[in-house]
Amino acid sequence: MEPAATQNPNPDEAGLVRRAVEQDAGALAEALVQAWRAAYPGIIDADFLESMDVQQISGRWAHSLGRDTGEKPLVAVLDGEVVGFCQFGVPRDESAKGTGELYALNLLPACWGRGLGTLLLLEATAALRRLGYSTAYLWVAEGNRRAMDLYERHGWHDTGTMKEDARFTPGLPERRFAIDLA
Template sequence: MDGTWTIREATRADAAGFARIQIDAWRATYSGILPADYLARLDLWRLTAVWEQRLGSAAGAVRQLAVCVDGGIVGWAGFGEPRDDVDDGTGELHAINMDPAHWSRGLGSFLFTRVARELVGMGYSRAYLWVADGNSRALAFYGRHGWSLDGTSTDDDRFTPPLHELRVVSPLLA
């Protein structure tokens, strides 16, 4: 890894960086998975406003971390309370996104490992996340960290057509 890197709690001031990374990562990752016109319409200004609201709200059951290199945000993760009806003691990794220019440098693994530790600190003994069907890069990444598919899937109807997602799970080690 080049440069000085840190992982820290996100603040409202990180909104534009989160939005930029999400757009760049989604365009690189979801080409061929999400419709091309949807990816082309992702708007930095609109998504920044969403992130300003999300990051500006009082600390709650979902936390956000930023990974920075030389002070600039290159990745982020959201995690905590699950959005789904799951067993007690199960947390969720809501999302993890890295700037494609920083893929395969180890920063995503450091961020992912930190998220797992933080989930344990929040009282969770298991965790899950949803991965778009066809996102082989993500499935391989999570597999390298010992997470595996559990056979559960869902269709995310926020997208047209709905995005088919696969659930990846893992026990969390203290």
């Protein structure tokens, strides 16, 4: 189901949210790399953050966005440029029936604090509801207080469940947040 372009509640900003298209691949990769490098120093190994390759990530996004399957990410657009994205859908973990997952929300650091993360989060939450999910969850890196604060401001709560993401060395501890969509 296609979301309507949602306008930013801040009248001083020309932001909106729409579905991603294949041509957005480079902007999504840039938002991911810049957001991670700004949010995760001291949380994720510096060598890993430095090794993130925008071109390689862009290629993966182009491949993913070029397929006609699955939910396409939402993108935040500011002054005609894609500045961030939010991805969600079928849970990747074993979950109760009726549960969806918010996989990622990344925004260029220059756009932090302007309401665009809120726009992405609110539209993704509404889209999960439209997809028929009654609850949703996300994983957030331990120590990413900025993200946790955003989620909590919009009704998500820390469930007390933790896991370790073994893709990182050392493993990255993550907290599970959830929301009731009913």
